Amino acid sequence: QSLLTQPPSVSGTPGQTITMTCSGDTSSIGSYTVSWYQHVPGTAPKLLIFSNIQRPAGVPDRFSGSKSGTSASLAISGLQSDDEADYYCASWDHSLKQVFGGGTRLTVL
Amino acid sequence: VHVAESGGDIVQPGESLRLSCTVSGFVFGEYAMFWVRHTPGKGLEWVAGVSYNSGTKGYADSVKGRFTISRDTAKNSLYLQMNSLRVEDTALYYCVKGLDYSPTGALDAWGQGTTVTVSS
Numbered sequence: 001q002s003l004l005t006q007p008p009s010v011s012g013t014p015g016q017t018i019t020m021t022c023s024g025d026t027s028s029i030g031s032y033t034v035s036w037y038q039h040v041p042g043t044a045p046k047l048l049i050f051s052n053i054q055r056p057a058g059v060p061d062r063f064s065g066s067k068s069g070t071s072a073s074l075a076i077s078g079l080q081s082d083d084e085a086d087y088y089c090a091s092w093d094h095s096l097k098q099v100f101g102g103g104t105r106l107t108v109l
Numbered sequence: 110v111h112v113a114e115s116g117g118d119i120v121q122p123g124e125s126l127r128l129s130c131t132v133s134g135f136v137f138g139e140y141a142m143f144w145v146r147h148t149p150g151k152g153l154e155w156v157a158g159v160s161y162n163s164g165t166k167g168y169a170d171s172v173k174g175r176f177t178i179s180r181d182t183a184k185n186s187l188y189l190q191m192n193s194l195r196v197e198d199t200a201l202y203y204c205v206k207g208l209d210y211s212p213t214g215a216l217d218a219w220g221q222g223t224t225v226t227v228s229s
Contacts, residue, residue: 044219088153097167102152
């Protein structure tokens with residue numbers, strides 16, 4: 001079972017801003033950084049955010065990450081139809097194993 | 110950056126399988142590497158990771174003692190030896206480049222995956 005908890009689904013309309021959450025504890029998010037990944041089924045996952053707030057080159061600034069205590073959030077502004085995907089947060093535990101959240105399915109209405 | 114997995118197959122419970130991953134477009138010996146698997150029901154699951162110099166290796170509890178990750182810098186290749194396979198190991202297995210040398214870094218570049226099916 002995931003040590004990181006994500007809502008199963010979130011939805012929004014084009015142009016809207018949505019936020020999805022990732023809840024952990026002091027042994028995971030509370031101690032280590034958070035990454036976010038976008039996964040369109042059938043394609044390779046893509047790194048969106050690392051070190052809580054950093055974007056790799058090529059990731060639009062519509063995607064932003066934040067972290068507070070034992071929780072993290074991913075915000076997507078100016079929602080577009082091709083943002084429809086599964087989004088996973090990830091962090092580490094005290095035995096230095098990476099843990100993923102269960103994923104949030106984003107639907108663009 | 111290019112990452113390509115191979116070796117996926119259909120096997121019976123208890124059998125072994127070796128996955129391979131060849132990379133190009135970056136200096137393989139400077140980055141940590143990982144295996145991550147995906148199933149429709151459970152989503153993404155980190156399987157194993159190895160530091161840039163093979164000095165540190167880590168495994169998910171679900172595979173520890175059965176799977177072994179290794180790398181060959183001369184061949185720009187990453188491997189996953191999977192023994193005592195179980196039905197629950199059925200998944201799409203991704204080879205992933207780390208963001209840097211650390212085995213606790215983010216997962217930077219993913220392959221397209223290779224499918225492992227364990228079934229009697």
